[in-house]
Amino acid sequence: MTDAPRLAGTIVDALRWRRDHEPDAVALVSPDGAETTCRQWYDRALVAAYGLVARGVRPGDPVLLVADDRHWSDFAVSYVGVLLAGGVAVPVPVALYPAIAATPQPLLGAVTVRHGELQVPDGPWPVVADLDLAGHPEAPSPLPELHGSDPAEISFTAGTEGPPKAVLSSHDTLTVRYTAEESPSQPGDGSGYLLVLPFGNTFAHTVFIDAMQTPGARLYVAGGFRPEDFVDRLCRAPIEVTFLVPAMVEALLRTPDLPWDKAGPVEVVCVSGAPVRAEALAYLGQVLPHATVVNSYCSTEAWPAGTDWAYTPDEAVNAGRPWECREVRVIAGDGTIAAPGDTGRVQLRTRGVRARRTVALSGRLPALGPDAVAAWVGTDDLGFLDDHGRLHLIGRRGDVFTVGGLQIAPAQLEAVLLRHPAVRDAVVLPSPHPSLGAIPVALVVPSGEVTRRELLRVVIDEVGADRAPRAVYFVPAVPRSAAGKVVRADAAELLARVRRVEAALRDEATVVSYLAGVVAELVNGVEAPDGWTNFFEHGGDSLAALRLCRRIKSDYGVAVQAREVAENPALRDLAEVVTEQLRRAEDR
Known part of the structure; x- marks a missing residue:
């Protein structure tokens, strides 16, 4: 790899180097096939920066960039524009x-930029469309000088176990891969990256940042994931490196007749985001026999620290060794x-790298001082x-819970269930128990x-x-986030609904x-005395009838219309309608 970008202290320096040394190289390919060169990317970002400064953005001001999977290329321009303006x-x-x-108490000095046709609700900050930032081809004032210690971005955790946490990074944290020796599993110059991960996902954003800074890299953005579309991309575009989460690998494994034999020369497949089954990694090794399958692990709070392991059939390790200049340790309960x-x-x-910092989305953002350098960052993962x-x-x-003194790790039980050829997906949850504290239950x-x-x-x-x-319930789908992680709060609600349905099918009186x-x-707050109550x-x-129909839909998963309430006003008769709908759903 050329050593010039390794000297960069900011992401802007890295992209500027690409603009100067490979201006006509294609850096981005959007879902519709539109291409953006290094020169176009940087120059458009410069105009966006002028537009932000003209709207009052000052160094250190946060700029919220609202987008989805369809707007990666537009977001890429705005992202660099914010940094050029000195914003976060x-x-x-x-x-x-x-x-x-x-x-x-919202962030002070913030501005929201929406992309494309997206509409956002009213909030505490002014909202501007990304296209409106292009109206300032000249700088209203000199752009600020950037330093590696300056705050660069706020990213969010997945939020599958509670509200997402906001994590603040400096420029030198984001460019650390180009100021230290690289991990051998990282792609080299000129790689074609295929990004199918959802916008806002930490792993996806890491891929985006890496591709931006890698000389010759071309980032193909798929705009979403479907097994058939993913393999079709590998067949049509010169992809050397691609990135998946375990749920995507499982979906590929369960999809028959994919034309893997027509896929191009994929060199690296990186899987990250959650523990992954050895069988899933083995599948990737079989269908892409010339690729190195890498199991990678990091977290939003601790990035760029992480581990990876190149899969081999005789040695399955689901996280591996730390990357160069990174360290990992495990802390016992005491x-x-x-x-x-x-x-x-x-x-x-x-x-030697400034650690990220969890911040509150209120007031002014804190500084990332030298005390954060080389700090150990605790994750919520056990290993x-x-x-x-x-x-x-x-x-x-x-996720881990105790059953009569035994620690139960749901991921281990889920892996066993997923190995069964007749299981498409599974999640294991704790269910309260009077003597054991909890018992494991599977959806x-x-x-x-x-x-x-x-x-x-x-x-x-x-x-x-x-x-x-101790129990298994069959469900049509497991609730997962866009990145494929189980949303356990939603799964717990699904379990409660399934139990209500089964109780209803056993006894209409319930x-x-x-x-x-x-x-x-x-x-009126007064419970109906019996089933014949009208x-x-x-x-x-x-109006109450409509609300009742919505509750039935939420709690039982079946649609009862307001007219059916009118035709069956006695609660006993309405219960027959609900039970019949449940039986029909069960038959389907």
Whole structure:
């Protein structure tokens, strides 16, 4: 790799170097095939910076960049424009923006930039369309001089276990790959990167930053993921490097007749984002026999620290060794460093590099001082180091629960279930228990004929009866984020709904009791005395009927119309309507 970008202290320096040394090289290819050269990228970003400065953006001001999978190329221009203006870029998926805009004490000095046709709700900051930034071809004032220690961006954690956390990075943190020796699994010059990960995902943004700084790199943005479209891209474009999360690999594995034999010369497939099954990595090695399959691990808070491992059939490691200049350790429950083989909380750091900092989205952003250099960053992941210093991930700290004194890692049980050929997806959750504290329960998406008894027997054979799920429920889909991570709060709600449905199918009286409670909430606070109670005589009206239908849809997953409430006002008759809908759904 050419050494000029290694001297860069900011991302802007790296892209400027590409503009000067390879101006006509294509750097970005959008989902519709439109190409952006290094010169076009930088020059458009410069105009965007002028537009931001003209609208009052000053060094250190946060600029929220609202986009989705369709707007990567437009976002790329705005992102660099924010940095050129001295601002702090805040990439925000459009679905996340309302929650950020509702912050009681919002960030001071912020501006929101929306991309393309996206509309964003009113918030505490002025909103400008990205195209409107192009109206200032000349600088209204000199652009600020940037330094590596300046704040550069705010990224967000996945938010699958609670509200997303905001994490602040400096320029030199984002450019560390080009100021230190590179990991051998990183792509070389001129690589074609294929990005199918969703906008706003930490792994996706890391790929975007790396491609921006790599001489000769061409970033193909797919605009979303479907197994058929992914393989088609590999067949049509010169892709050397691609990036996936485990859920995407599982989807590829379950999709028959993909034309892998027509795929181009893929050299590296990097899988990250969660623990991944050895069988899934083996599948990638089989369908792309000339590629190195790399299992990579990092976190939003700890990046650029991380680990990776090049998969080999005889040695399955789900995280691997630290990258160059990075370190990993495992902390036991008593705060000491865990011995090899003992499970604890994973910590990461990068030597000589300013660590990221979790910040509140209110007031002014803090400075990233020298005290943050080489700091250990705790993750919410549990794992252990083996005798060779390789990291093995167990699961998320918030996911692990105790059953009668035994620690249960859902990811391990899910991996066993997913190996069954008739299982498309699965998630294991804790369910309260009066004596054990909790018991594991599995939600399974079947892809063929399989019984609950068969699945329980398979898991018991592998992990033992004490650790195996105590119940299995079949569901149409497992709730996952855009990056493929299980949204466990939604999964818990799904489990409650499935249990309600099964209870209703066993005994219609449970539906009558449910309706009586809901009617009391919606009408007058007085529970209906029996199943013959008339909804309207009890105080209901057309508006309450609509609310009742929405509750039934939310709690049971079936659609009851307001007219059906009118035709069946007695709660017992309405319960028959709900139960019949549930039976029809079960038959389908």
